[in-house]
Amino acid sequence: MTDNAGEVQIDVPRDRDGSFEPQLVKKRQRRLTEVDEIVLSLYAKGLTTGEISAHFADVYGASVSKDTVSKITDRVIEEMQAWWQRPLEKVYAAVFIDATSRVSMVKIRDGQVRNRPVYAAIGVDLEGHKDILGMWAGDGDGESAKFWLQVLTQLKNHRVEEPWCPRRVLRCL
Structure with a gap:
């Protein structure tokens, strides 16, 4: 399955010792990554799994089941959970918290698709590097x-201490 040509039949040559390794389409690979990117883009725009499946049939002439669409989107959820669980610095020089944009809203699926504001916490570590602490x-x-x-309670539970300030240094001396 490709995004440009739809379904493509590939004949894999057989070799006796099983040493043939395809370069473009790996063994047992059924979709190229462009399909995953299109599915994720359509899902992010608020389309349901059924609508995405129908879109592939209409536009590309290829059948992508609702189950396949769900598997692709579930991988993103797993990556998102891993991102949430990543270790954060204990001390940040500054922490900025605010809405991503006061004017625009983001389409979010929570049972139904609706526009909601997204709030972000961005930390600047002691070397000056920015890190998104959460959204x-x-x-x-x-x-x-x-x-x-x-x-702020979630950040503290994630082992982020209060922002660093020069007074703490003076107290330690």
Whole structure:
């Protein structure tokens, strides 16, 4: 399955000792990565698995089952969970927290697709490198102290200490 040509039949030569290794399409590979990228793009735009499957049939003349679309999107969820679990620095020189954009909203699927604000926490480590500490989907009811308390509590539970400040250095001396 490719994004340009749809379904393509590939004849793999047989060799007695099994040493043949294809270079472009690996053994037992059924889709090229462009298909995955298209599926993820359509899913991010809010299409359902059935709509994505129908899109491939209409545009590319290829059948991609709803189950295959779900498997592709589930891999992204696994990667996202691994990203959330990654270790963070204990101390950041500064932490910036705010909505990604006050004007635009992001389409988020939560049972249904709807526009919601996304809030981000960005930390600057002691070497000056920026790190996205987390992103949270808001409910659209504005930024409240209760919401930010939950965000900061999550960061603290993720072993991020309070931002570094020069007074801490003076206290240590």
